Amino acid sequence: MTKRTWLGRAIGIVGMGALALGITACGPGGDGDGSAGGGAGGDDELVTVGFVAVGPEGAWREANEQNIQDTFSEDAGFELKFAPAANLDQASQIQAFSSFIDEGVDVILLSATAGAGWESSLQRAQEAEIPVILIDRGIEPDNTDLYVTRIAPDNLEVSSSVAEWALEEFPDGANYFVLEGPAGVSVVNERNEGWDAVMSEHPEFEKIGAQTANWSREEGRSVFETVLRANNNDIDLLFAQNDEMGLGAAQAVEEAGLVPGEDVKIATIDGTRAALEALADGQLTFVAEYNPMFGETALETVNTVLDGGTVDPYIIVPSETFDSPEAAEEALPDRQF
Template sequence: MARKNFRSTAVAAVAATALFALGACSSGSSANTGDGAEGNGDDLITIGFAQVGAESGWRTANTKSIQDTLTTENGFDLKFSDAQQKQENQIQAIRSYIAQNVDVIAFSPVVESGWDAVLQDAKDAGIPVILTDRAVDSEDDSLYVSFIGSDFVEEGHRVGEWVSENLGTESINVVELQGTTGSAPAIDRKEGFEDAIAGNSNVTVIDSQTGNFTRAEGKTVMEGFLQAHDDIDVVFAHNDDMGLGAIEAIEAAGKKPGVDIKIVTIDGVKDGMTALADGKFNYIVECNPLLGPDLAEIAKKVVAGESVEKRIVTHDDAFDQEGAKAALPNRQY
């Protein structure tokens, strides 16, 4: 197996202390239980994956895609950890993967900032890092070999364009359910949406708060919006789960989601697509979670010493009600 074998003594000493700490951040599950890179000889690529958590239907589908693809049958020994949406847990997991001398480290960063030190440790140890779904804001892009995921700014822009063109023909008030504060999708989707509506004076964002990408917090924040404002026309949710929580709050307030208050979201998971088909959502821009095959392909190339693209953007569709009805019967997630 073509791989870098350099290991600095200092990095190994730091990383070894993380082995015990992994228990604090791991879900306790591993897709495979092989002996690691050294124990498997040249047959398997050992990859350590540090997942954000299980905060949404999208994330569940993303995890399933990774675990279903990175199997021993496909040439991988997967070490999987769940960070429970805490950056410190992901950092502990990455350090433990360094100590385990894995072939590749991959992760979806909880937030954009604060990764340089641990990624430098991985680089010093000769372990390539692949970012999935979310990017980091490090000025040194040599700390990772590739990013695989969607263009979050474009997602927000597409939602904003649809709102501006289809709903912004008259004066409308928008409330925004943001994703996790400091995360790449929350930052970028907000930026894209604001850019798209900037030229339309009919569209006004009157309130914006984080719902942490969860259905429960989306409902809670939407309840607060409804208490604070009696003139909400549109909800822009950064993901389907928060939009689904907004549906619950809107219905509890005696209003009809999709009619009295329009809802536009990003993701395209089955529950969201069902809400769109039922007329409770009005528009969804897709964010494809099925990144397992792309990650497997890039990991194999990296370990083989082949060059890979620095940024690999996945294809995402967009759906209105009729599009959702047509897509649902064959929807994979």
């Protein structure tokens, strides 16, 4: 009896909190109108697309997911159901994925927060004959039978482009350090792979170490501060696997009384506006873009797949690199993320 009232209260409070804070607004199902299922729409031409997304993670992700949402518009003949993960939690993604299968959407777009653990969900989608297209993030193990294609900039390519730049910048080699994302994420593994593939051929580059800073600027600052102390500031090159960590590290370099770009050169991946500004400002030395704007590519792919055409299992979105303040300044005015 008492238990029941207690539970009732708890549920009430959760509900109230969720309403008040607008959590429901970003829950699966998205906007109220027309999301009741494929049949609800009066114009039966709309293609329903379920997007299992990562949600708030950073500027890059924001740009990427916004771009996809903008591309798959009703004008283009799509109804997009946007389901971002709750706090980057894979369980919430799997749940959203299942409900898209149950609703019987036409296509599912998936950006997995974690690579492993998708087999059974993808098999269910296959049984329901719903094509799944991976957006950006891959799955592990990478079984290409389970999905139609993966659309992403190539992490290997992007990170080896950073390494190639380093070879030019330091013809005599250098001591370098790597700031990684969280251990176990496929992006981290791929960016390491691309970098290491180049660096393993060049013994003049000495790897001092690698640490995770969880993609975070604050942690990037804190970790690199200690790394500099542990090595008596003797680090020539930092490879930060995302912009945020690189920006934090740049701050640590300054606080240590060193000059970023001279004493320590910092190369980052992503190419956000903040990073390009820092590049223009001389705090970063090299920024490799990891192009988030692949809404168009995704749209074309979806159409091809629905028309029964075949696509490559991996569609690479082309990316740029920026190696000077001037290049950054040039790109800044129309940077969208």
